[in-house]
Amino acid sequence: MDQRHQSHHRPQHPNSNHHDNHQSTFKRDMDDSGRGHFQHKRFRPGQNHHPAGPSTPPSSPPTQSLSIQRQLYERDFPLYKQPVEVGHFSLDSERRFFNDARQLRYYVEPEKSCPNFDLRDGYRGRFVKRDDRVKEKLDHILRWILANRSKLQSKDTAASSSPCALGVDIVTWRGHLTKLLTTPYETREGWLLAVTRMGGTLYISEVETEAARRDRENRTERHEEMMYWGYKFEQYTCADDAQSLPDPGGVVNTNEAFCTVVQTRLAEHRLLFSGEVDCRDKDPKAPSPPANYIEMKTSLEISTPKQRSNFHRFKLLKWWAQSFLPGVPRIVAGFRDHDGVVVSVETYHISKISQLIKNETNCWKPTVCMNFCCEFLSFVKSVVTEDDPRVVHLFSWDPHRDVTYSIHRDSQYSFLPDWYVREMTSSTSRETHHHPPQT
Numbered sequence: 001m002d003q004r005h006q007s008h009h010r011p012q013h014p015n016s017n018h019h020d021n022h023q024s025t026f027k028r029d030m031d032d033s034g035r036g037h038f039q040h041k042r043f044r045p046g047q048n049h050h051p052a053g054p055s056t057p058p059s060s061p062p063t064q065s066l067s068i069q070r071q072l073y074e075r076d077f078p079l080y081k082q083p084v085e086v087g088h089f090s091l092d093s094e095r096r097f098f099n100d101a102r103q104l105r106y107y108v109e110p111e112k113s114c115p116n117f118d119l120r121d122g123y124r125g126r127f128v129k130r131d132d133r134v135k136e137k138l139d140h141i142l143r144w145i146l147a148n149r150s151k152l153q154s155k156d157t158a159a160s161s162s163p164c165a166l167g168v169d170i171v172t173w174r175g176h177l178t179k180l181l182t183t184p185y186e187t188r189e190g191w192l193l194a195v196t197r198m199g200g201t202l203y204i205s206e207v208e209t210e211a212a213r214r215d216r217e218n219r220t221e222r223h224e225e226m227m228y229w230g231y232k233f234e235q236y237t238c239a240d241d242a243q244s245l246p247d248p249g250g251v252v253n254t255n256e257a258f259c260t261v262v263q264t265r266l267a268e269h270r271l272l273f274s275g276e277v278d279c280r281d282k283d284p285k286a287p288s289p290p291a292n293y294i295e296m297k298t299s300l301e302i303s304t305p306k307q308r309s310n311f312h313r314f315k316l317l318k319w320w321a322q323s324f325l326p327g328v329p330r331i332v333a334g335f336r337d338h339d340g341v342v343v344s345v346e347t348y349h350i351s352k353i354s355q356l357i358k359n360e361t362n363c364w365k366p367t368v369c370m371n372f373c374c375e376f377l378s379f380v381k382s383v384v385t386e387d388d389p390r391v392v393h394l395f396s397w398d399p400h401r402d403v404t405y406s407i408h409r410d411s412q413y414s415f416l417p418d419w420y421v422r423e424m425t426s427s428t429s430r431e432t433h434h435h436p437p438q439t
Contacts, residue, residue: 065402066379070184073371080370083264083327085289086151086272089144091257095130097140099147103258105238106282107294107332108246110345117236119229119298119340121248127228128253132216137205137415141171141274144261146423152272165199166272168263170377172204174275174325179206180376181321181369183397190398194413195380198389199424202380205415207394226340228252233298233334233342234278242282260290262326266370269377275326290327295319301335301343312357317364320353324366376403389416 090103110117145152145166152166179191192207208216219227231252239246261274278296286292299315302308319331330349334342348356357363376395383405384393392413395405408414 064379064383065404066376067402068184068372068397070365070368073184073368073375074365075367075371077367078267078370078374079265081265083262083290083325085260086263087144087148087261088277088289089140089259089261089274091140091255091259093128093253093255095136095255097143099144101258103256104277105234105240105258105279106242106244107279107296108237108239108282110237114344115236115334115342117233117248117334117342119232119334119336119342120225122232122235122252123225123228126249126251128251128255129228130254135208138171138173138203139417140259141173141261142417142420144274145171146420148261166201167270168201168272169270169381170202170204171272173206174273174322176204176206177271177273177325177373178318178321180373181325182317183376184368184372185317185364187399190396190401193395194415195384195393195395196389196391196414196416197384197387198416198421200387202384203416204380207413229336229340230296230298234296236342237296237332237334238279239282242284260293260326262290264327266377267374269374269381273325275322277326277328291329293326293328295323295328295331297331297333298336298342299333301337309360312360313363316348316353316357317369319348320350320366321369323350379403389421390414 087099088101088104090098090100092098092103149166152168176193179186179193183191190209190211192209194205194207196203231254232248235250235252236246236248257276259274260277261272263270263272265271277290277293279294280286280289281292281294283292297319299311300307302311319333323329323331328350330347333346333348335344335346336342354366380393380395390410392408392411392415393405394408394413395403397403
């Protein structure tokens with residue numbers, strides 16, 4: 001493969017820790033109306049927004065980066081439309097895609113407030129672990145799109161000259177957006193996000209950083225077992241249908257998943273994203289999805305004020321971001337001891353989490369999270385203008401640094417599969433849907 005690429009700012013490997021000292025920021029003027037829905041100031045590629053550093057050759061494109069300084073994002077909460085579920089899909093025990101809800105499970109509330117669930121049970125003999133060396137990129141979402149294009153048709157797409165127009169600006173996983181929301185407060189883990197434009201839609205897919213790869217390859221046995229505990233808690237509290245009970249004696253297979261697909265809008269950005277859902281409320285009178293979905297979590301029991309403060313400041317941030325994005329209204333948390341035994345279960349309503357943290361000093365702010373995510377998407381739109389699935393812009397961020405990017409053509413970072421590009425660009429694809437490969 002031709003791996004030549006043109007770099008805007010860092011000619012070295014994108015996982016390098018080196019950063020250009022002459023980085024600029026990408027900022028939006030605040031809306032004078034004081035509302036969360038504001039006008040976006042669009043910049044043309046090649047326009048020099050800020051003076052480039054003295055070392056930048058005159059012929060180079062302008063250096064561009066995005067600041068993550070929190071104070072830049074402390075303004076009104078941006079418009080975020082109530083997410084609407086437009087579909088769902090299931091992944092079976094062998095990670096095969098099905099355009100249905102066969103893997104959806106139903107929450108069964110524990111009978112006792114101190115259930116004593118043993119999360120270690122089954123780890124040695126009843127556990128099938130997904131191979132996390134396999135990078136699935138956006139493939140499952142793309143399969144859903146091909147199977148459900150009629151659901152995405154709109155006046156915008158009908159009038160479009162592009163056969164692969166979807167009528168949305170962004171397609172991605174919920175987890176990638178969660179990382180963006182938490183970035184202003186993240187101090188340990190950086191990220192790499194590959195972005196490509198096709199048919200006017202930006203596709204965003206994560207690339208594993210070298211640091212993340214090292215962590216994955218060097219996990220301790222204790223860490224591996226604790227990762228299992230979260231899935232085991234779900235097995236104790238989720239049933240296969242509304243009439244049955246959980247089966248904690250069964251096999252935990254982390255290949256299996258049920259995923260919602262939601263459509264929403266963040267300011268001017270029309271989003272289509274998918275995220276895994278643990279279970280739903282079994283009450284037949286429960287509201288329609290995603291308002292009947294429940295996120296299951298485990299955490300170490302809280303014994304001291306310091307532990308409670310850390311829980312509010314760090315763990316609740318990620319919990320809130322993950323569930324707020326798709327409109328999942330509540331989290332059921334199992335608090336465990338050091339031996340993996342659940343000693344209490346608590347419910348957190350997403351709408352009340354901001355109240356819960358308001359008395360914490362130096363705590364995270366939902367408005368900063370959402371404004372940064374919105375600004376990042378605006379930055380990406382201004383940078384990624386070439387409509388070509390072979391061209392990838394790799395956006396890179398490390399803690400305490402600005403977001404920067406590099407450009408790659410026909411490289412190892414290309415992530416839209418040929419079967420998807422072919423189907424989406426085919427003149428007959430709107431009428432005839434061929435089945436993409438299952439794996």
